[in-house]
Amino acid sequence: MHQLSQLQKTFYKFYVCTAVRKFFFFLDPLRTGRIAIPDILCSGYLDKLLELREEDADLDDLEQNWFSCQSASKIYTRYLQLDKDHNGLLSRDELAKYNSSTLTPVFITRVFQECLTYSGEMDYKSYLDFVLALENRNSPQGLRYLFQIMDVDNKGYLHPGDLNFFYRGMIQMLSTRPLTEVPPFNNVQNEIFDMVKPVDSMRITLKDLINWLVL
Structure with a gap:
C-alpha cells in the first residue's frame, strides 16, 4: 500500500500490533482470539485499511484513519512518552498522565484491576484497548470495556x-x-438513571446501556 511504503522497519511490528488490535477490539469483544x-x-x-492504497489521500483523512502511519505513530509515540522509566510498560502513575491527567486515580486503579498486566504494569496491547475504549465510548464495544471498569464487584450490573x-x-x-462546583451525588444518580431508563430501577446492566445507546 502506498501510504505504508515509508513505514520504518523498527516500527513495523508496532504498526501491525496497532492495526490488528482494532479488529480484535471491535470484532472479538469476548476475547476469544478469533x-x-x-x-x-x-x-x-x-x-x-484499503484507503491507504491511494497515493493522493488527504492528510486530514489520514490523521483520522486508525490504520494510517500517521495515526499509528502518534499513538505509539504517546505510549513512549508516558513510559517515563523506559521499561516498555506503563505503571499506574504513568498511565495517570494520559490526556493531561484528566482521569481520576480511582478509575486508573480499576483499569489495572481489570486489564491484563505484567508485574502490575500495562503493555502496549492493553494500552491500545484502553485508547480504543475511551475514543469510542459511544460504541457497544467501548461501553463493554468501561462497564467492566465501573462494575467494581463484577456483579454484572451497576448500582448506586x-x-x-x-x-x-x-x-x-x-x-x-x-471554583469547581459539583452537583450532589443524588442529583447525578437520578440524572443517570433517568437518562438510561434501566429495566430495574436500581440497577444498570450493560444491555441497558447498549439499548440506551441505540435509541
Missing part, C-alpha cells in the same frame, strides 16, 4: 454504590481545583 472473516468484510474497517464510588473519586480530584 474473528470470523464475514465479520471483517462487513465491518468497514477493511475499507479504511458503584456510581458513588467513582463520584467520590471525581470529588477528590476536583477538590484540588478552585
Whole structure:
C-alpha cells in the first residue's frame, strides 16, 4: 500500500500490533482470539485499511484513519512518552498522565484491576484497548470495556454504590481545583438513571446501556 511504503522497519511490528488490535477490539469483544472473516468484510474497517492504497489521500483523512502511519505513530509515540522509566510498560502513575491527567486515580486503579498486566504494569496491547475504549465510548464495544471498569464487584450490573464510588473519586480530584462546583451525588444518580431508563430501577446492566445507546 502506498501510504505504508515509508513505514520504518523498527516500527513495523508496532504498526501491525496497532492495526490488528482494532479488529480484535471491535470484532472479538469476548476475547476469544478469533474473528470470523464475514465479520471483517462487513465491518468497514477493511475499507479504511484499503484507503491507504491511494497515493493522493488527504492528510486530514489520514490523521483520522486508525490504520494510517500517521495515526499509528502518534499513538505509539504517546505510549513512549508516558513510559517515563523506559521499561516498555506503563505503571499506574504513568498511565495517570494520559490526556493531561484528566482521569481520576480511582478509575486508573480499576483499569489495572481489570486489564491484563505484567508485574502490575500495562503493555502496549492493553494500552491500545484502553485508547480504543475511551475514543469510542459511544460504541457497544467501548461501553463493554468501561462497564467492566465501573462494575467494581463484577456483579454484572451497576448500582448506586458503584456510581458513588467513582463520584467520590471525581470529588477528590476536583477538590484540588478552585471554583469547581459539583452537583450532589443524588442529583447525578437520578440524572443517570433517568437518562438510561434501566429495566430495574436500581440497577444498570450493560444491555441497558447498549439499548440506551441505540435509541
